[in-house]
Amino acid sequence: MSRKKISQPDMKILWGRSGSKCAICKTDLIQEKKEGSGYPIGEMAHIEDENPTSTRYNHEMMDDERNKYDNLILLCPKCHTIIDKDYQEYTVEKLKQMKKDHEKWVEESLKKHMPNITFAELEVIIKHLMGIPTLENGDYVTIVPPKEKIEKNDLSPEVENYITIGMLKVKQVRDYLNKNPDIHFAERLRAGFVNKYRELRKEGLEGDALFYALLDFASNSSPDFKYMTAGLSVLTYFFELCEVFEE
Ligand SMILES: [Zn+2]
Ligand SMILES: [Zn+2]
Incomplete structure (x- = not known):
């Protein structure tokens, strides 16, 4: 299957607004190292899926659009597997709402932590x-x-x-x-x-x-x-x- 790449700007926005955390379980998606900066372990999952057998697949969507920030949700590997195995539970609408709520939560958390x-x-x-x-x-x-x-x-x-x-x-x-x-x-x-x-x-x-x-x-x-x-x-x-x- 041809996989088009996600652009650098879309990546930066997705990781930034997600606070480098899984939108479902809130796990940190930067793995710390003893020395130097950590490395990313998150996955940029497709909301309208890239897999044509998925019920979240949208035939009308172009690859470019599919790989845009708007169609991506940042997840840990486990949650990514779950949303791709359980299409019934994790519908397009549900994932969009989860992403929106998560980004709001990140913003609220920053606001809450700032005074400290x-x-x-x-x-x-x-x-x-x-x-x-x-x-x-x-x-x-x-x-x-x-x-x-x-x-x-x-x-x-x-x-x-x-x-x-x-x-x-x-x-x-x-x-x-x-x-x-x-x-x-x-x-x-x-x-x-x-x-x-x-x-x-x-x-x-x-x-x-x-x-x-x-x-x-x-x-x-x-x-x-x-x-x-x-x-x-x-x-x-x-x-x-x-x-x-x-x-
Ligand atoms: Zn997760
Ligand atoms: Zn996927």
């Missing part, structure tokens, strides 16, 4: 970000209302909600950076972030896919809400400073 972020979580996240190479040096910083930037960059209401949650801790990120005795610390962090942003743009990512790719980077691909929220606050900090995304 302290310097400790920021330290872990920022330490990781400091380990990355930097190239570029300081151009100046302007502040543009996030609202305008969201429109300009064609970001969805879902991403806007994430940014609104991230705003809750922007001040704490600033305080954290200000208290560092090394005056170049914030500058190095910024340069690393901007580098990554440019790298991802060069790969052709934009809009929501770019946002989720940066969030993944900022939180070191952690499926832990604690670090996801810390990463989100750092990303929002740079978003607000206009270091990333177009003004």
Whole structure:
């Protein structure tokens, strides 16, 4: 059977909105390693199936459409097997609803965890970000209302909600950076972030896919809400400073 590939932007959006967790059982889909970043163990399952013998197969759907974010649900291998064996229970409508509920749950969880972020979580996240190479040096910083930037960059209401949650801790990120005795610390962090942003743009990512790719980077691909929220606050900090995304 010919399997068309799922594009990088669709992957980024799916993994980002799913919080790297199974939409059914909520298992973390990043396997941690002793050293270095973890690796993905999730499966991007088709809602309208790619298998023509499935009752979830839609003959009218083109392969391209079938492999889009809208038709995918992120699952662990076990739940993927279950939905493909039990078509009666896991209908197209049911899977769409589960995906929607799951993404809402991820957003709510970020909102719930955000107030608990302290310097400790920021330290872990920022330490990781400091380990990355930097190239570029300081151009100046302007502040543009996030609202305008969201429109300009064609970001969805879902991403806007994430940014609104991230705003809750922007001040704490600033305080954290200000208290560092090394005056170049914030500058190095910024340069690393901007580098990554440019790298991802060069790969052709934009809009929501770019946002989720940066969030993944900022939180070191952690499926832990604690670090996801810390990463989100750092990303929002740079978003607000206009270091990333177009003004
Ligand atoms: Zn599962
Ligand atoms: Zn499948």
